Amino acid sequence: MFEMHEMTVRFSIGDALRDASLRIAPGDRLGIVGESGSGKSMLAACLMGMVPQSATLSGRLTIDGTDMTHAAEDLWQTIRARRAAMIFQEPMSALNPLRRVGDTVAEPMRVHLGLGKAQARARVQALFEEVGIPDPSARLRMFPHELSGGQRQRVLIALALACDPELLIADEPTTALDANVALKITDLLVHLSQSRNMALVFISHDLAAVARATTEIAVMYGGDIVERGPTAAVLGTPAHPYTQGLLAARPDPRAMPREADGSRRRLPTIPGSVPPLQAMAKGCRFTGRCAVERSECASVKPVPTGPRHTTCHALLHEETP
Ligand SMILES: Nc1ncnc2c1ncn2[C@@H]1O[C@H](COP(=O)(O)OP(=O)(O)OP(=O)(O)O)[C@@H](O)[C@H]1O
Ligand SMILES: [Mg+2]
Secondary structure (H helix, E strand, O other): OEEEEEEEEEOOOOEEEEEEEEEOOOEEEEEEOOOOOOOHHHHHHOOOOOOOOOOEEEEEEEEEOOOOOOOOHHHHHHHHOOOOEEEEOOOOOOOOOOHHHHHHHHHHHHHHOOHHHHHHHHHHHHHHHHHHOOOOOHHOOOOOOOOOOOHHHHHHHHHOOOOOEEEEEEEEEOOOOOHHHHHHHHHHHHHHHHOOOOOOOOOOOHHHHHHHHEEEEEEEEEOOEEEEEEEEHHHOOOOHHHHHHHHHHHOOOOOEEEEOOEEEOOOOOOOOOOOOOOHOOOOOOOOOOOOOOOOOOOOOOOOOOOOOOOHHHHHHHOOOO
């Protein structure tokens, strides 16, 4: 169980993550959404003990009750080797172009699990099968450039699974893939989480993919988790004005909206853009872009409220007439 309690990641120019609280149990599938710069990767970095050294951490991060907030790097290395793994957006750059992919995936098994060459090879082959790589015995001898983008991402998933992690963080795992392959990789991650009872943190800009892959969701803006709860509920009835804006801005290929004169309607977008850290409001960081902004929003940080832990003054005001 990975638990974060009011984690803050502070840089000299501002907070990249503010008071983030989350709980990730075995088999949980948590989606993290939010515009670029909202702190999604920083939250993942916290869970992996990979926050840049220039940052100051506060709050509390525990793994099965053990406080890891200020744990030494060698302890984190053990966690990253055995218990928490991560896959990224670009499957080509994450693989060594000069190594056969089977050797790349075998290495952590040999180093961390102490497997011999033959044992590791058998395990790589079984993992390749598990992640849907056809003809694994031939594929494991190949170099990255001989594989398609989707197959390379499957190799990286196999690499992440090499030591049977309890948590897999997928940070934009399908952004570099075409739509059909992206869908298959998304479904593979869900399947692996279910069959292994492995927690999955799925970070994406693609709300449809998050809706498909996850059961819980955290919506981030400017380093804040502005709302969290069951995926279907949050996407169905978004509470925070930011979540509402994000959903309204989502392209819906089925709807093909048209104006009365037949022209294609422009997609709604949230006005403005995420400000840089040094320009963020002290209070609610959505200040300046919010349609229901109140006088206190810029200066007073809203307290998470209600079952969704929503951070919004306007909502709080609505609930207490
Ligand atoms: N080493 C660093 N020093 C200072 N600020 C940083 C550092 N790393 C990240 N940040 C800032 O932290 C904020 C959150 O960044 P993060 O990478 O987590 O966003 P993200 O939600 O993952 O965005 P994207 O969707 O583009 O991947 C940004 O404002 C970013 O500029
Ligand atoms: Mg990111």
